[in-house]
Amino acid sequence: MPVQPNIASTAFLIAEPARAKILMALADGRALPAGELAYAAGVTAQTASTHLAKLLAGGLLAVETEGRHRYYRLSGSHVAQVLENLAAIHPVNDVRRKPLTxxxxxxxxxxxxxxxxxxxxxxxxxxxxxxxxxxxxxxxxxxxxxxxxxxxxxxxxxxxxxxxxxxxxxxxxxxxxxxxxxxxxxxxxxxxxxxxxxxxxxxxxxxxxxxxxxxxxxxxxxxxxxxxxxxxxxxxxx
Known part of the structure; x- marks a missing residue:
C-alpha cells in the first residue's frame, strides 16, 4: 500500500486558533521564547507550553536551547509557505470588509x-x-x-x-x-x-x-x- 502524507493531522495542528497565532508569530523566521508566543496567542504560559509541544511533535516547529532558555522557530521555510498559501484562501465575494488596522x-x-x-x-x-x-x-x-x-x-x-x-x-x-x-x-x-x-x-x-x-x-x-x-x-x- 502506498505511503500517504498525514495531511489531516497537520491541518488539525494549524487549525486551532492559538496554534495558528503562534505559527504566524514565527513566520518571519525569528526564534522566540515561549513567553512571547503565549502573549502573541493570547493564552497562558501553561496552555502555550501544551500547544508548543504538539507543534514540535507534529514537525511544524524546531526548538533550540540557549542557557536556561528555549527558543522556538518554524521548522523550515516550507512551513511558512504553507501558512502563506492557507492565508491566501479567502472568499472572493466579500462585500463588507473591516477597516484594516x-x-x-x-x-x-x-x-x-x-x-x-x-x-x-x-x-x-x-x-x-x-x-x-x-x-x-x-x-x-x-x-x-x-x-x-x-x-x-x-x-x-x-x-x-x-x-x-x-x-x-x-x-x-x-x-x-x-x-x-x-x-x-x-x-x-x-x-x-x-x-x-x-x-x-x-x-x-x-x-x-x-x-x-x-x-x-x-x-x-x-x-x-x-x-x-x-x-x-x-x-x-x-
Whole structure:
C-alpha cells in the first residue's frame, strides 16, 4: 500500500486558533521564547507550553536551547509557505470588509515571509524583475534567472554563483496572501532580502514581520527597477 502524507493531522495542528497565532508569530523566521508566543496567542504560559509541544511533535516547529532558555522557530521555510498559501484562501465575494488596522496595513504593504520579501513591495519587485527579463516564470512554481538577470543581480552586489539552490530550486514563486500574486522566494529570494537590508534599502521591524522601505531604498528601487508612484503613495498612506 502506498505511503500517504498525514495531511489531516497537520491541518488539525494549524487549525486551532492559538496554534495558528503562534505559527504566524514565527513566520518571519525569528526564534522566540515561549513567553512571547503565549502573549502573541493570547493564552497562558501553561496552555502555550501544551500547544508548543504538539507543534514540535507534529514537525511544524524546531526548538533550540540557549542557557536556561528555549527558543522556538518554524521548522523550515516550507512551513511558512504553507501558512502563506492557507492565508491566501479567502472568499472572493466579500462585500463588507473591516477597516484594516495600521499594523495590518503595514503588513500588507511590506513584510517578511519567513526569509524573503512579501506584500505589495515584494510583488512589485518581483514583477519588475520579470518585466525587465531578469527572471522568468517556469514550471513547478519556479523562476529561472536569465543571463541578464545574473548580470543585474551581480551589479547590485549579489553573486548568484554563491547562492546554493535547494532541492526545490534556486528561485521559487510564493503566492502572496494579501496581493494574491506571486513574489520571489527560495534561496535567491532569501539572499536578495538579506542584501536589501544590508544595503539599507529595507529595514526590518524588531517586534513584527513589518518591513519598511527607507528613503535610500525608494531611490534605489526607482533607479534600478522603476518602482515608484502608487507604491510611494502607499508607503505614506499606510
Amino acid at each position: 495600521p499594523e495590518a496595513r503595514n503588513l500588507r504593504f511590506a513584510r517578511c515571509c519567513y526569509d524573503h520579501l512579501a506584500g505589495a513591495v515584494g510583488v512589485a519587485v518581483t514583477q519588475a524583475l520579470q518585466q525587465r527579463g531578469f527572471i522568468v516564470a517556469c514550471a513547478d512554481k519556479q523562476f529561472e534567472v536569465t543571463l541578464a538577470g545574473v548580470a543585474w543581480f551581480g551589479s547590485v552586489g549579489l553573486d548568484l554563483a554563491a547562492v546554493r539552490p535547494t532541492r526545490r530550486g534556486l528561485a521559487r514563486q510564493c503566492l502572496d496572501w494579501t496581493e494574491r500574486q506571486h513574489h520571489l522566494a527560495g534561496p535567491l529570494g532569501a539572499q536578495f532580502m538579506t542584501l536589501l537590508c544590508a544595503e539599507g534599502w529595507l529595514r526590518r521591524a524588531k517586534a513584527s514581520r513589518v518591513v519598511q522601505v527607507t528613503p535610500k531604498g525608494w531611490d534605489a528601487l526607482r533607479e534600478h527597477l522603476g518602482i515608484e508612484g502608487r507604491l510611494g503613495e502607499l508607503s505614506h498612506g499606510h
